[in-house]
Amino acid sequence: xxxxxxxxxVRKFKYVIVGAGLAGVSAIEGIRERDPAGxxxxxxxxxxxxYDRPPLSKKLWTGKKQEAEIYLxxxxxxxxxxxxxxxxxRVVDLDxxxxxxxxxxxxRRVGYEKLLLATGGTPRILNLPGAxxxxxxxxxxxxxxxxxxxxxxPGAGALVIxxxxxxxxxxxxxSLSGVNVTMVYPGERLIPRVLPEGxxxxxxxxxxxxxxxLLPGQxxxxxxxxxxxxxxxxxxxRTVKTKFVVPGIGISPSTELAAAAGLALGDGxxxxxxxxxxxxxxxxxxxxxxxxxxxxxxxxxxxxxxxAVQQGRHAGRSMTGALEPFAAMPYFFSDLFDFGFEAxxxxxxxxxxEADWTRExxxxxxxxxxxxxxxxxxxCNVWDKIEEARELIRAGRRVRPEELRGAIR
Ligand SMILES: Cc1cc2nc3c(=O)[nH]c(=O)nc-3n(C[C@H](O)[C@H](O)[C@H](O)COP(=O)(O)OP(=O)(O)OC[C@H]3O[C@@H](n4cnc5c(N)ncnc54)[C@H](O)[C@@H]3O)c2cc1C
Numbered sequence: 136x137x138x139x140x141x142x143x144x145v146r147k148f149k150y151v152i153v154g155a156g157l158a159g160v161s162a163i164e165g166i167r168e169r170d171p172a173g174x175x176x177x178x179x180x181x182x183x184x185x186y187d188r189p190p191l192s193k194k195l196w197t198g199k200k201q202e203a204e205i206y207l208x209x210x211x212x213x214x215x216x217x218x219x220x221x222x223x224x225r226v227v228d229l230d231x232x233x234x235x236x237x238x239x240x241x242x243r244r245v246g247y248e249k250l251l252l253a254t255g256g257t258p259r260i261l262n263l264p265g266a267x268x269x270x271x272x273x274x275x276x277x278x279x280x281x282x283x284x285x286x287x288x289p290g291a292g293a294l295v296i297x298x299x300x301x302x303x304x305x306x307x308x309x310s311l312s313g314v315n316v317t318m319v320y321p322g323e324r325l326i327p328r329v330l331p332e333g334x335x336x337x338x339x340x341x342x343x344x345x346x347x348x349l350l351p352g353q354x355x356x357x358x359x360x361x362x363x364x365x366x367x368x369x370x371x372x373r374t375v376k377t378k379f380v381v382p383g384i385g386i387s388p389s390t391e392l393a394a395a396a397g398l399a400l401g402d403g404x405x406x407x408x409x410x411x412x413x414x415x416x417x418x419x420x421x422x423x424x425x426x427x428x429x430x431x432x433x434x435x436x437x438x439x440x441x442x443a444v445q446q447g448r449h450a451g452r453s454m455t456g457a458l459e460p461f462a463a464m465p466y467f468f469s470d471l472f473d474f475g476f477e478a479x480x481x482x483x484x485x486x487x488x489e490a491d492w493t494r495e496x497x498x499x500x501x502x503x504x505x506x507x508x509x510x511x512x513x514x515c516n517v518w519d520k521i522e523e524a525r526e527l528i529r530a531g532r533r534v535r536p537e538e539l540r541g542a543i544r
Contacts, residue, residue: 146246148175149170157188157443158253161447163177163451165454168452169456172217184209185208186206191279192304195280226238227239231416234248251451253443258273258384260382270380272380287309287379291379294367297385303471306342307342311472317377319354319375324351325342330484353370356368388423404425406426411453420449427461466479476516488501489502489539494516499516502539506533517544
């Protein structure tokens with residue numbers, strides 16, 4: 136390649152992974168299962184060694200984990216697997232025809248034989264007046280955690296926007312840390328895209344009983360600075376004066392590189408059952424990948440921890456030439472005060488949901504059925520039963536609701 140009249144060499148790697156998150160790191164494991172020696176480069180925009188995100192809204196707040204414990208692997212792990220790390224660097228261009236990427240600030244491009252886009256997602260930003268004020272912190276990264284932590288003194292006020300997982304988990308985490316939390320969201324209950332109405336309302340009541348002020352059915356419309364605080368106004372005329380704000384309104388999959396390179400997109404980067412994109416040398420996995428779910432549900436994109444692990448590993452194997460179709464059925468989990476769950480399959484509250492409670496809205500199993508088939512299972516404060524739930528879904532057998540009583544305990 137000639138740049139400015141000078142010949143620029145390309146640094147070549149057999150495998151290049153863009154995105155040093157969970158899917159990217161899991162891909163290393165997949166690659167090394169089949170290719171012990173091929174040169175691997177892992178490029179990540181964040182300056183930290185790859186880490187786990189779930190503790191950012193849970194265990195780091197309850198004291199069950201310290202920051203030093205959230206890293207996926209120590210630096211030596213990468214050294215032992217002969218993986219070169221390029222951290223604190225953003226990939227800014229992908230030339231799919233030339234099989235190279237450009238790294239911000241580096242004149243030399245990086246060449247690949249196989250590339251993985253494990254770029255995850257970025258938090259959606261509120262498009263509102265004042266949404267860029269300091270103290271309004273969309274929540275995704277370790278640096279976001281540190282920024283919120285620095286503000287989250289006991290007795291301080293926090294406004295959490297959103298009733299999905301991040302909003303609900305952050306409200307619980309901050310409340311447990313002594314912060315006075317207000318939650319605002321346009322819906323009528325918590326986690327409405329997954330929890331059936333009764334459970335969502337019961338959880339909401341539990342939040343209120345914990346002292347969280349809930350403002351359902353309203354939207355924030357503007358933020359203004361007042362002294363050292365922020366005033367948020369809602370469309371119902373409420374104002375909330377607070378020290379800081381955590382918007383948890385979802386993420387957008389990071390597809391810019393794929394889009395600019397002309398790869399097929401849908402919801403996220405479209406991949407086949409090997410996690411290959413429309414370019415057979417380029418793969419995608421994790422929060423940014425729209426794939427065909429082997430269980431029920433068809434093509435979709437998941438934003439869950441186990442999905443990133445399984446897809447990342449699978450993509451890594453495929454990058455070495457493996458032809459296996461993706462067959463895993465990833466689970467997901469959450470912790471909301473005393474209510475914790477693990478779930479697998481398709482969980483749409485509009486489906487028929489059969490509840491087998493041993494303690495109502497606290498401990499038991501929810502079965503999500505469509506056409507008489509169990510498509511999804513949520514294990515509420517019931518642990519180590521994910522494999523049984525997967526078997527029930529895979530069996531694909533028509534069941535009568537009464538057969539499900541005690542099916543998983
Ligand atoms: C606070 C929080 C709590 C969560 N809790 C749970 C939970 O309880 N249960 C659950 O199942 N899931 C949970 N999740 C979701 C889970 O963590 C994600 O599904 C998982 O992290 C996705 O992994 P990923 O590798 O696809 O993406 P990410 O983890 O987002 O990693 C992608 C990485 O790529 C980097 N990157 C992006 N673009 C570029 C570029 N151009 N160049 C270089 N680097 C780039 C990003 O900076 C990022 O570090 C949680 C997520 C968050 C944020």
